[in-house]
Amino acid sequence: MHQAPSTKHQILDWLQAVKDPEIPTISLIDLGVVRGVEIDEATGAVSVHLTPTFAGCPAMDYMKRDVERTLLAHGVPAVHVEISLREAWTSDMISDAGREALRRHKLSPPPVLGNRVLDLDFLEYAECPNCHGNNTELRTPFGATLCRAVHYCHVCRQLFEQFKPV
Amino acid sequence: MDPKLDLLYRLADDQLILGHRNSEWNGLGPILEEDIAFSSMAQDKLGHSLQLYNLLHELGEAEPDTVAFTRNAPQFHSCQLVELPIGEYDFSLTRHFLFDHAELLRFEALATSSYEPLAQVARKLRGELKYHALHANTWMKRLGTATEEAIERMQGALNFTLPYALGIFETTEAEPEIISSGLFIGEAELKSRWLESITKVLAQTALELPDFALLTPVNGGRHGQHTEHLQPLLDEMAEVFRLDPTADW
Numbered sequence: 242m243h244q245a246p247s248t249k250h251q252i253l254d255w256l257q258a259v260k261d262p263e264i265p266t267i268s269l270i271d272l273g274v275v276r277g278v279e280i281d282e283a284t285g286a287v288s289v290h291l292t293p294t295f296a297g298c299p300a301m302d303y304m305k306r307d308v309e310r311t312l313l314a315h316g317v318p319a320v321h322v323e324i325s326l327r328e329a330w331t332s333d334m335i336s337d338a339g340r341e342a343l344r345r346h347k348l349s350p351p352p353v354l355g356n357r358v359l360d361l362d363f364l365e366y367a368e369c370p371n372c373h374g375n376n377t378e379l380r381t382p383f384g385a386t387l388c389r390a391v392h393y394c395h396v397c398r399q400l401f402e403q404f405k406p407v
Numbered sequence: 408m409d410p411k412l413d414l415l416y417r418l419a420d421d422q423l424i425l426g427h428r429n430s431e432w433n434g435l436g437p438i439l440e441e442d443i444a445f446s447s448m449a450q451d452k453l454g455h456s457l458q459l460y461n462l463l464h465e466l467g468e469a470e471p472d473t474v475a476f477t478r479n480a481p482q483f484h485s486c487q488l489v490e491l492p493i494g495e496y497d498f499s500l501t502r503h504f505l506f507d508h509a510e511l512l513r514f515e516a517l518a519t520s521s522y523e524p525l526a527q528v529a530r531k532l533r534g535e536l537k538y539h540a541l542h543a544n545t546w547m548k549r550l551g552t553a554t555e556e557a558i559e560r561m562q563g564a565l566n567f568t569l570p571y572a573l574g575i576f577e578t579t580e581a582e583p584e585i586i587s588s589g590l591f592i593g594e595a596e597l598k599s600r601w602l603e604s605i606t607k608v609l610a611q612t613a614l615e616l617p618d619f620a621l622l623t624p625v626n627g628g629r630h631g632q633h634t635e636h637l638q639p640l641l642d643e644m645a646e647v648f649r650l651d652p653t654a655d656w
Contacts, residue, residue: 296531297454326458329531364541381440382538383447387454390538391440407534 247317252278252287255315259307262300263386267342269304273334276327286319287312292330295387295407332406343404344370349392351406367403369394377401411466411522413484413581414590417629418513419459420485421575423475424637425506426452427644431493444542445499451535458528465524476645477652480637486628488571490637500550501564504543504608505572509601511536516597521589544608551612558613565614573598573624 256275257268269275269291277290289308293301305322312320332351335343340350349370357363365379367390376395382405384391389402408416429449436442460471468474488506493499514536517529550557576594586593602619609616627633 295451295454295535296458296528297450297452299450326527326531329527331534364537381444382542383440383444385443387447387450387535405538407537 247280247285247287247315249278249280252280252289252312252317255311256289256308259304259311262303262307264343264346264348266346267335267339269308271336271339271342273330273336273339274304275308284318286321287317288321288323290327291322291324292326292328293324294330296326297387330407332404335404347371347401348389349401349403351404354406363406364390367392367401369397369399370401371397371399408579408581409466410581410584410588410590411525412463412468413579414585415459415463415466415525416484417486417579419456419463419474420483421489421506421510422452422456422459424483424485424640425489425502426450426456427640428489428491428493429499429503432499437496441496441546445503448503448539448542451539455532455535458532462524462528472648473652476648478641480633480641481631483631483633483637483641484629485633485637486571486574486577487625487632487634488568488574488628490628490633490640491571492636495560495564497550497560497564498568500543500546501561501568502572503539504547505568505605506575507536507539507543508604508608509572509575509597511540512600512604513591513597516592516600520591525590547608547614548611551609551614561612562614566617569617570622571625573619573622574626574628576601577624577626577629579629 253270256270259269261267261269261272272294274291274294275289276292279288291301291304291308301324305324308322309320331354333354335350343350347370349367352363352366364382366375367377367379368375369377372394374394374396377392378395380391380393380400382390384402388405390405391400392403393400426449429445429452432442432445433449434442436445456475457471460474463474464471488502491502511533514529514533518526518533520526520529547561550561576598578594582593585591606616
């Protein structure tokens with residue numbers, strides 16, 4: 242058991258082990274789902290703020306339990322996980338490491354939006370995770386999970402999935 | 408009714424009922440991708456309704472599950488468009504096109520609502536709704552420029568569905584206060600933006616919009632008047648919940 246309250250750095254380090262339940266290469270931190278960590282200096286209790294990638298994401302309860310389980314296993318005395326839309330998730334919140342992790346899972350990372358408006362043309366663009374070319378075509382904006390779209394690469398002649406820009 | 412509650416119930420009930428209807432395509436879609444698309448949009452819409460019922464709960468209304476599963480048809484504020492059975496794919500696609508264009512524009516407007524909790528939800532939902540509009544546009548354009556049979560069926564579906572779609576914009580007694588308090592731009596303004604938006608897409612097809620002056624909007628839904636199709640839907644939707652409302656899932 243840890244006697245002294247953990248540092249924020251340490252909590253974030255431990256949370257790196259909590260992966261997306263459906264994409265085991267990416268952590269919730271790199272996905273941008275973890276929006277904040279607060280430590281109560283007096284009690285050592287930790288509050289974690291999560292926000293869903295998609296409002297109807299059915300994996301949120303699982304992620305919440307996973308965060309609780311992981312921190313409790315490291316000896317954090319109490320864990321409070323809050324899920325809210327206070328800081329609504331956008332695909333720009335995926336870190337560079339997260340984008341690499343998506344590629345490792347053969348998922349095309351969403352293009353960075355910056356200050357651009359997410360227009361309908363933008364949703365049709367994706368880079369092939371196999372050959373990295375962009376001669377691709379959106380086949381359907383709805384894939385195996387809410388956060389994935391299905392594209393086709395004209396070079397590889399393969400279907401591939403993209404983590405949707407939103 | 409308080410303007411906030413009035414607006415939230417309309418938004419949430421539309422999402423819940425159309426979400427349930429979309430889910431009925433699960434296993435029946437004309438092609439696998441459409442099966443998945445309607446099922447995914449169903450999942451999105453149920454998620455959206457939950458966010459809105461959560462806001463209602465914060466304002467003192469009952470728990471989301473209680474609100475969703477224990478009311479009967481006259482207590483629902485959804486428009487009649489969303490409760491109609493899925494019918495053939497031409498109808499479901501047309502309903503999806505007409506409804507989701509209105510929904511996308513509605514949540515884009517709500518992103519600047521004076522009621523900050525709703526604005527937060529809207530800023531999240533509008534990004535997701537873009538995919539719904541994109542999907543609807545793709546298929547309206549594809550079928551609306553395809554064979555003679557496809558065009559004829561889509562035109563028939565459009566003519567049938569439009570009066571119900573106008574019911575989306577039915578106002579309630581709270582409308583003046585909803586607008587004056589900055590909660591929402593109001594249904595009339597939304598309707599004019601919607602008309603512009605669907606006209607742009609339909610212009611790229613062989614489909615024609617009828618003269619709106621000749622259409623009678625199917626109203627009533629916002630005041631609890633529904634078709635015979637809503638109560639059986641609610642009974643089916645709540646069947647498991649009502650077996651044991653206290654069960655912990």
